[in-house]
Amino acid sequence: MLELAVLGLLHEAPMHGYELRKQLHARLGPLRAFSWGSLYPTLRRLQRAALIAEQAPAGEERSWGRQGRRSRKVYEITAEGKDRLDELLGEAGPQAYDDDGFGVHLAFFSRTPAEVRMRILEGRRRRVEERRDGLRSTLTRAGEQIDRYTRELHRIGLDTTEREVRWLDELIDHERSLSPTATDEATGRTRRPE
Amino acid sequence: MLELAVLGLLHEAPMHGYELRKQLHARLGPLRAFSWGSLYPTLRRLQRAALIAEQAPAGEERSWGRQGRRSRKVYEITAEGKDRLDELLGEAGPQAYDDDGFGVHLAFFSRTPAEVRMRILEGRRRRVEERRDGLRSTLTRAGEQIDRYTRELHRIGLDTTEREVRWLDELIDHERSLSPTATDEATGRTRRPE
DNA sequence: GCCCGATGTATCGCCGCGATATGGTCGGCC
DNA sequence: GGCCGACCATATCGCGGCGATACATCGGGC
Numbered sequence: 001m002l003e004l005a006v007l008g009l010l011h012e013a014p015m016h017g018y019e020l021r022k023q024l025h026a027r028l029g030p031l032r033a034f035s036w037g038s039l040y041p042t043l044r045r046l047q048r049a050a051l052i053a054e055q056a057p058a059g060e061e062r063s064w065g066r067q068g069r070r071s072r073k074v075y076e077i078t079a080e081g082k083d084r085l086d087e088l089l090g091e092a093g094p095q096a097y098d099d100d101g102f103g104v105h106l107a108f109f110s111r112t113p114a115e116v117r118m119r120i121l122e123g124r125r126r127r128v129e130e131r132r133d134g135l136r137s138t139l140t141r142a143g144e145q146i147d148r149y150t151r152e153l154h155r156i157g158l159d160t161t162e163r164e165v166r167w168l169d170e171l172i173d174h175e176r177s178l179s180p181t182a183t184d185e186a187t188g189r190t191r192r193p194e
Numbered sequence: 195m196l197e198l199a200v201l202g203l204l205h206e207a208p209m210h211g212y213e214l215r216k217q218l219h220a221r222l223g224p225l226r227a228f229s230w231g232s233l234y235p236t237l238r239r240l241q242r243a244a245l246i247a248e249q250a251p252a253g254e255e256r257s258w259g260r261q262g263r264r265s266r267k268v269y270e271i272t273a274e275g276k277d278r279l280d281e282l283l284g285e286a287g288p289q290a291y292d293d294d295g296f297g298v299h300l301a302f303f304s305r306t307p308a309e310v311r312m313r314i315l316e317g318r319r320r321r322v323e324e325r326r327d328g329l330r331s332t333l334t335r336a337g338e339q340i341d342r343y344t345r346e347l348h349r350i351g352l353d354t355t356e357r358e359v360r361w362l363d364e365l366i367d368h369e370r371s372l373s374p375t376a377t378d379e380a381t382g383r384t385r386r387p388e
Numbered sequence: 389g390c391c392c393g394a395t396g397t398a399t400c401g402c403c404g405c406g407a408t409a410t411g412g413t414c415g416g417c418c
Numbered sequence: 419g420g421c422c423g424a425c426c427a428t429a430t431c432g433c434g435g436c437g438a439t440a441c442a443t444c445g446g447g448c
Contacts (some may be wrong), residue, residue: 001434001435002434002435003434016396016397017396017397017398018395018396018397026332027341027344028347029325029328029329029332029347029348029351030324030325030328030329030351031325031329031347031348031351033435033436034435034436035435035436035437036397036398036399036436036437037398037399037400037435037436037437037438038434038435038436039435040397040398040399041398041399041434041435042434042435044398045434071396071397072395072396072397073396073397094406095406103347106343106344106346106347107341107343107344107347109341109343110341110342110343130224131223131224131225134223134224135223135224135225138220138223147221147301147303147304148304149300149301149303149304150221150300150301152300152361152365153222153223153225153297153300153301154223154225156357156358156361157223157224157225159357160354160357163350163353163354164350167346167350171346195403195404196403196404210427210428211427211428211429212426212427212428227404227405228404228405229404229405229406229407230405230406230428230429230430231404231405231406231407231429231430231431232403232404232405233404234428234429234430235403235404235429235430236403236404238429265427265428266426266427266428267427267428288437289437
């Protein structure tokens with residue numbers, strides 16, 4: 001997940017770790033944290049895999065040589081990195097449907113192929129519906145006997161999931177209006193019920 | 195987190211791993227998963243720490259001897275385990291405010307001291323408000339220039355956090371009505387603003 | 389003159405996850 | 419009668435991410 005985020009950002013412009021994290025927060029907002037303990041090891045990993053590369057000090061001594069507080073390693077995406085990014089953006093697996101994964105994918109949706117966008121949205125919708133139905137049945141079937149606090153927890157969860165489904169429907173409709181062909185075929189649906 | 199959940203459940207009745215996970219799902223619902231890869235290592239860890247113990251086969255051969263599908267290790271909480279449970283229930287640290295931690299704590303709220311309940315709810319409220327404010331300022335300040343999908347992500351997030359704050363207020367009011375004294379003192383508040 | 393907070397890179401151990409292996413039992417279906 | 423799939427039940431492995439922590443430099447406020 002962080003791999004996608006880092007490659008996606010570095011595809012737009014070279015950056016160093018600290019800046020990378022600020023950008024991450026700006027996009028994902030307080031929705032997804034990503035701590036230092038995740039970021040730096042990921043950068044190492046990506047560098048070893050040659051998906052990103054450390055920029056040479058470049059301007060010899062000037063430019064950042066004096067203004068940078070500390071050494072500052074600036075990374076840029078490599079050709080292999082771009083390939084990998086396309087690969088990640090093209091995937092619509094289960095991990096693209098869970099809370100974290102979906103958020104990250106959405107943050108790079110404009111770079112995602114329309115057909116994949118649709119599959120991710122539909123997949124996410126199915127996932128959220130499952131959760132909603134689970135909560136709903138717990139509340140109706142065992143509504144009386146469960147702990148008050150647990151019930152409250154399920155109530156707010158149910159409300160949240162219901163709203164997200166409606167929100168997803170709006171996004172899906174929007175996508176459909178953008179590219180009315182191919183998307184229905186891809187998901188095997190002709191018309192979304194409800 | 196799983197430690198609290200397991201100890202909390204075993205405090206109610208001895209159980210084996212599979213049953214434990216079903217109970218977990220019943221309480222936390224689809225809000226918090228907890229896979230096998232978390233559960234069994236946790237049971238090992240707790241057993242090694244002597245917080246839980248494996249029940250002796252008990253009835254010699256009868257009882258579950260024939261109906262059980264497989265060996266089935268039944269665990270029960272020990273005296274140390276109960277102490278540890280009280281300790282965990284008495285904590286109101288930062289980890290009790292994040293999504294996962296808060297959910298688990300809430301599921302065992304009826305066993306949590308009233309004063310601690312209050313601090314957890316207030317802490318969670320503060321946390322959610324921070325997230326809300328972050329989303330809100332991003333939307334208003336950089337509302338025009340950010341990516342459409344990112345903006346949508348922030349919109350739904352903002353809506354969700356606003357609702358959760360209101361929901362928390364209801365819970366807090368309820369708590370306050372249960373034990374009107376001590377709670378305000380504990381949190382240094384006299385009246386919740388709005 | 390001093391401390392605080394932001395900038396910046398980095399590591400460590402732990403927790404939880406997803407995938408996977410293994411195998412017993414039961415009901416239903418052909 | 420035999421086979422299949424669903425459920426019961428335990429367990430491991432590698433890895434991604436987190437929180438805490440360390441260390442260093444700079445600008446600004448008191």
